[in-house]
Amino acid sequence: MTLYRLLHIRHHYHGKPVLCIDDWSVDKNRITGLCGPNGSGKTTLLKLLGFIEDPTHGTVLFKGRKQNIYSGRVRSSVTFLPQESFLLRRSVYNNVAYGLRVRKNKGNEAARVNQALSLVGLEPEEFAPRPWYALSGGEARRVALAARLALRPGVLLLDEPTASVDAASAHLIKEAAVYAHRRWNTTLIISSHDLLWLRDICQDMLHLFSGKIFGSGRKTIIFGPWQKTEPGLAYRILSDGQLFKAGRAPEDLRNAAAVLDPEDLSLHISAQDVPAEKTALECRLIQLALEQQSGRIQASVFAGQTEFCIYLDAKTLSGRGFEPGKRVWLAYRPDRVKWHDA
Numbered sequence: 001m002t003l004y005r006l007l008h009i010r011h012h013y014h015g016k017p018v019l020c021i022d023d024w025s026v027d028k029n030r031i032t033g034l035c036g037p038n039g040s041g042k043t044t045l046l047k048l049l050g051f052i053e054d055p056t057h058g059t060v061l062f063k064g065r066k067q068n069i070y071s072g073r074v075r076s077s078v079t080f081l082p083q084e085s086f087l088l089r090r091s092v093y094n095n096v097a098y099g100l101r102v103r104k105n106k107g108n109e110a111a112r113v114n115q116a117l118s119l120v121g122l123e124p125e126e127f128a129p130r131p132w133y134a135l136s137g138g139e140a141r142r143v144a145l146a147a148r149l150a151l152r153p154g155v156l157l158l159d160e161p162t163a164s165v166d167a168a169s170a171h172l173i174k175e176a177a178v179y180a181h182r183r184w185n186t187t188l189i190i191s192s193h194d195l196l197w198l199r200d201i202c203q204d205m206l207h208l209f210s211g212k213i214f215g216s217g218r219k220t221i222i223f224g225p226w227q228k229t230e231p232g233l234a235y236r237i238l239s240d241g242q243l244f245k246a247g248r249a250p251e252d253l254r255n256a257a258a259v260l261d262p263e264d265l266s267l268h269i270s271a272q273d274v275p276a277e278k279t280a281l282e283c284r285l286i287q288l289a290l291e292q293q294s295g296r297i298q299a300s301v302f303a304g305q306t307e308f309c310i311y312l313d314a315k316t317l318s319g320r321g322f323e324p325g326k327r328v329w330l331a332y333r334p335d336r337v338k339w340h341d342a
Contacts, residue, residue, distance in 0.1 A: 033198035138169030240304030
């Protein structure tokens with residue numbers, strides 16, 4: 001079932017375009033990740049999906065119908081966790097219970113509040129009476145999420161839910177969000193720079209750049225600044241000094257991003273194993289994970305601070321010595337690099 005459909009969206013702030021989407025839809029009960037650099041339009045998209053803002057032009061359909069920001073039908077099933085926690089000046093209990101009271105759902109208020117606090121790893125007896133100012137940053141973030149979970153929403157929109165919190169809080173936030181999806185069939189749409197987490201749990205990945213969709217799925221995106229060596233060939237100096245080379249480069253590289261499909265990459269134990277027609281980068285294998293949706297093995301490798309995503313099969317892994325922490329060579333063909341120009 002199609003939950004959202006966005007048609008001919010053009011959204012502006014002070015006359016400046018920030019989002020441009022011709023046609024995009026989200027199915028019910030899915031987990032969708034939003035990827036892209038700061039300023040790419042992820043937060044704006046979440047605000048439109050949460051009916052916090054109306055688009056400047058275009059239509060947002062929810063369950064097949066056009067809605068507005070005051071729609072009670074939407075407010076009863078969609079909730080949004082912004083980047084800032086914005087707790088009310090009251091106790092933790094009253095913060096978490098606030099949404100239930102607004103929706104006049106008071107019959108099992110205490111049980112819902114206690115469950116929500118427990119889901120985010122906060123002991124109700126200890127934290128429920130605590131005032132809002134007596135919380136650490138990670139605790140405040142978890143209280144803000146608990147306030148949304150208490151509603152058992154049909155749609156949960158999360159904007160950088162684990163940013164600027166400690167590792168323990170980030171883990172609990174992730175677990176609670178996935179619990180909502182599995183227990184209540186909550187549709188999750190998550191904007192996050194934590195690509196390892198998104199790739200692990202998301203069924204769909206949407207890539208945004210300069211307010212436009214330029215791809216979906218597990219792709220590697222390389223942003224500028226770019227330099228040209230000759231017509232049609234560009235390179236990007238990575239943080240470790242290596243050059244990422246890309247062919248078929250556009251004339252104007254100021255707002256260009258290079259896109260690599262995992263299927264066009266290969267992984268090798270030594271530089272001597274790299275095929276002659278490919279270019280290689282020396283990387284560190286960081287993670288091997290079984291992708292739950294497809295059953296494939298996903299590898300994350302880093303060249304400096306740049307992450308590359310590639311899929312491996314059991315045969316490739318067997319006897320090759322691939323393991324996290326190992327130095328490996330990532331091979332690709334520069335002429336297979338695709339470009340997105342905003």
